Amino acid sequence: MTGRTSSSRVIYEQPLTEQVRSFLRLEHLFRRARHAVSRQSSWDSLCGAETVLELLALLSRGDIRREVLKEADRIARALKDYSNHEGVDENRLSGVLDRLRSMREHLGAGTVSPDRPLRENDFLAMIQQRRSIPGGSCGFDLPRLHAWLEQPADVRKPDLEAWLEQLAPLENGINELLKLIRGSASENSHVAVRGFFRHTPPSEPPCRLIRVTVADYGIFPEISGNRHRFTIRFLAIGDLAGQARPLSEDVSFGLSLCQL
Helix, strand or coil, X not given: CEEEEECCEXXXXXXXXXXXHHHHHHHHHHHHHHHXXXXXXXXXXXXXXXXXXXXXXXXXXXXXXXXXXXXXXXXXXXXXXXCCCCCCCHHHHHHHHHHHXXXXXXXXXXXXXXXXXXXXXXXXXXXXXXXXXXXXXXXXXXXXXXXHHCCCHHHHHHHHHHHHHHHHHHHHHHHHHHHHHHHCCCCEEEEEECCEEEECCCCCCCCCEEEEEECCCCEEEEEEECCCCEEEEEEECCXXXXXCEECCCCEEEEXXXXXX
8 A cells, every 4th residue: 555645635545456556666666766866965875776776676576568568558448448438538538548659659669678777787786786684785895885875966866867767668657557547536535434444346347546535644544455345444643662543433535446
């Protein structure tokens, strides 16, 4: 489950398919890496380099490029079916289909996966070899890394930007797909009686992502289930040294079922 802040509300997301789960994790890592690139300190640069390695580890678990292309084709087919519905904004739909087509052409160009050059980068491989050791990025373990981190920010940042640029086609594709999936649902108001809510979504089209919106920063939802049925239990954050407390009072929240 991932959390996203929107004005005074917090949106929690729960994927219901492995594909969307992978996309959300990659989006999270890309956002962290982009944040690190925007900062100046050597600690931020170290975080950026380690996040790139996390991205490579996640990308190595399957052919993400193929999954992105397959998902782009599926969404394009679904959107084309909407073109026959009354009241559809044809210009907007055409623009979305054009973006999907452009993204697909960009990502599908070439025979080498975008992450392959980074896997052959000696500097990143050196860091990766020490990551399994707690504190393995210490200066005495990796003097070359230490020397790079001591460089001025205007020397370090272009390296980070170049690494991320290699993965930009995947990043852009995943961002576009998640934007469409999220935008396919409207939010409805619900009440969790004594902090508990159970729901059975429509079977067709299947729900791929749940979004729960709460206005209280002191509570959070635990979501469990699958595409056929799910439950939401609200808890109070409480003292972080102890366990979270299940709520016994009613909780108003927003719910979006993303079925694109």
